[in-house]
Amino acid sequence: MEWSVKVVAPEAGAPPAPALTHLDDAQLVALAAAGGREAFDEIVVRHRRSVYHVCYRFTNRHEDAADLAQDAFVRAWRGMGQFKGQAALSTWLHRIAVNVCLNKVSLKTVSTEALSDGDRLEDTRGERPGDAIDRRERARAVRRAIQALPKKQRATLILRAYHDLSHQQIADILGSSVGAVKANFFHALGNLKKTLGSKP
Amino acid sequence: MTHFTPDEMIDAAEGVLDADRRHHLEVCEPCRREVEALRGLLQEAAGIPVPEPSPLFWDGFSARVRLAVAGQPAPASTWAAWLRWSTLAPAGALAAALLVVVASLVGGPTGPMAPPLSLRPSAAASDDLLLDADVWEIVADLVGPADWDAAGQAGLALTPGDTELAVLSLTEDERRELSRLLAGEIERSKS
Numbered sequence: 016m017e018w019s020v021k022v023v024a025p026e027a028g029a030p031p032a033p034a035l036t037h038l039d040d041a042q043l044v045a046l047a048a049a050g051g052r053e054a055f056d057e058i059v060v061r062h063r064r065s066v067y068h069v070c071y072r073f074t075n076r077h078e079d080a081a082d083l084a085q086d087a088f089v090r091a092w093r094g095m096g097q098f099k100g101q102a103a104l105s106t107w108l109h110r111i112a113v114n115v116c117l118n119k120v121s122l123k124t125v126s127t128e129a130l131s132d133g134d135r136l137e138d139t140r141g142e143r144p145g146d147a148i149d150r151r152e153r154a155r156a157v158r159r160a161i162q163a164l165p166k167k168q169r170a171t172l173i174l175r176a177y178h179d180l181s182h183q184q185i186a187d188i189l190g191s192s193v194g195a196v197k198a199n200f201f202h203a204l205g206n207l208k209k210t211l212g213s214k215p
Numbered sequence: 216m217t218h219f220t221p222d223e224m225i226d227a228a229e230g231v232l233d234a235d236r237r238h239h240l241e242v243c244e245p246c247r248r249e250v251e252a253l254r255g256l257l258q259e260a261a262g263i264p265v266p267e268p269s270p271l272f273w274d275g276f277s278a279r280v281r282l283a284v285a286g287q288p289a290p291a292s293t294w295a296a297w298l299r300w301s302t303l304a305p306a307g308a309l310a311a312a313l314l315v316v317v318a319s320l321v322g323g324p325t326g327p328m329a330p331p332l333s334l335r336p337s338a339a340a341s342d343d344l345l346l347d348a349d350v351w352e353i354v355a356d357l358v359g360p361a362d363w364d365a366a367g368q369a370g371l372a373l374t375p376g377d378t379e380l381a382v383l384s385l386t387e388d389e390r391r392e393l394s395r396l397l398a399g400e401i402e403r404s405k406s
Contacts, residue, residue, distance in 0.1 A: 042383065049382060050289035052281070059280050063273060071265045081268075081276060088280045095290035154263050161260065176261045194222060201221035204228075204253045207260065 040104040048095045055095070059088055062105060065178070066112045072173040073116040075158055083119060087112040102187060109178065110188040113170050120166070160210040168203035171196055219246045228253040310396060 035043065035057045046054035066087050071080035090111050098107055161169060170189060174180045175196075182193045182200075189196065219227060219239065226232040227240055227250040240247055385393065 045383065048290050052284060055284060056277065056281060059277050060273075063276055063280075067268075067276070068265045077266075077268060081272075081279075085276070085280050085283055089283045089287060092284045092287055093290060097290075153259075157260055157263055172260065176257060177265075197222045197225045201225050201253075204256050207256050208252055211256070 041100060044095065044098055044100065044104060047092070048098070055092055058091075058104070062108050063088070065105060066108055069109055069112040069173065069178065070116055072161070072177055073120050073169065075162060079120075083115050084112065086119070087115045090115065102184075106180070106184050106188065109174065109180070113174070113188055117166050117170060156211060157207070160207050163210065164203050164206055167191075168199050168206065171199040172203040172207075175200055218243065219250070224250060224253060228257060 035046075035054055038046075038054075038057070040058070040061070043054045043058050047058060063084065067080055067084040070083035070087070071077070074080050074083065087108065091108055094111070098104070102110075161172060164172065167189060171185055174185045174188065175182070180188070182196045185196045186193050191199075217239075219236070223232060223236055224246075227236075227246075232240065240250065382390070382393075
């Protein structure tokens with residue numbers, strides 16, 4: 016068998032200009048706000064994973080999460096001129112992503128078997144089949160329980176448990192108080208306990 | 216003895232309970248059990264990973280966003296919105312033209328760059344002026360049809376991000392002046 020390597024030049028304009036990768040978020044925001052699409056590309060590269068994760072936690076479906084994350088970035092582009100830098104760019108993007116999810120997820124079918132994405136991609140090598148199945152079942156139950164939470168409780172749990180945002184940051188994102196965030200978090204965990212307690 | 220409020224339950228589960236309430240955790244069995252249950256749930260929920268998409272997904276995702284953003288106008292509001300490439304290109308051309316005019320006026324009718332004014336010489340114009348007008352016309356003919364592609368082929372094209380970097384490097388006064396020039400040009404184009 017003969018191997019060959021094909022070297023292809025990158026598409027013009029596809030990757031951000033090398034100089035942009037050295038800029039910090041604030042500089043990129045200034046450029047993007049001035050209409051710099053390459054600067055915005057770099058912002059997307061830096062934050063796409065985290066924004067996607069927020070969306071995935073809401074939907075548990077890869078395709079939906081990708082759509083929602085894309086929508087979040089388009090909104091971020093449109094609102095770039097309004098971002099004043101009081102919060103970190105990542106917090107601002109999370110806020111947009113959460114709002115997109117809160118607005119759109121309820122319109123989508125919350126498919127209970129959409130959870131198969133997680134199962135399909137899980138690495139269970141080195142684990143006994145029985146253990147892997149139990150763990151997978153439990154993870155599915157937890158995902159389903161989270162997905163069944165009221166929207167604000169779900170958002171609070173996702174941002175706190177998975178993105179390690181402070182209660183204050185979550186309050187900023189959800190437009191509520193720290194007290195309300197803690198109450199939501201408490202009720203979210205209480206609801207999980209109720210749901211999972213009855214379906215171990 | 217007052218049991219924990221929901222706030223305190225969360226603080227206790229996260230290990231940031233106020234010192235004066237920690238004692239309650241030691242003496243109140245129901246609150247302790249509740250806190251432990253919350254902590255366990257939190258750990259369990261936090262341990263469920265997001266399945267990572269294929270590494271190939273991310274470039275495709277960026278391309279999708281780029282395409283979607285391409286159909287959108289540039290971000291609205293703030294003076295920075297003035298500094299769009301689509302505004303900067305004609306404004307740059309205008310600024311260059313203004314520079315030529317100013318330089319020619321300062322340099323006088325026999326300067327190295329003949330002024331556009333000499334394109335319409337008065338009856339009293341000298342031969343020199345007419346000669347300069349001819350030169351100017353030749354230059355205008357040469358430069359007039361040149362577009363960005365031609366500029367690129369001549370090695371004059373900007374690379375992505377150059378415009379933004381150039382604007383970032385301006386001083387506050389320079390930005391103000393650029394903003395003033397752009398405002399003037401937009402006003403002129405409206406009239």
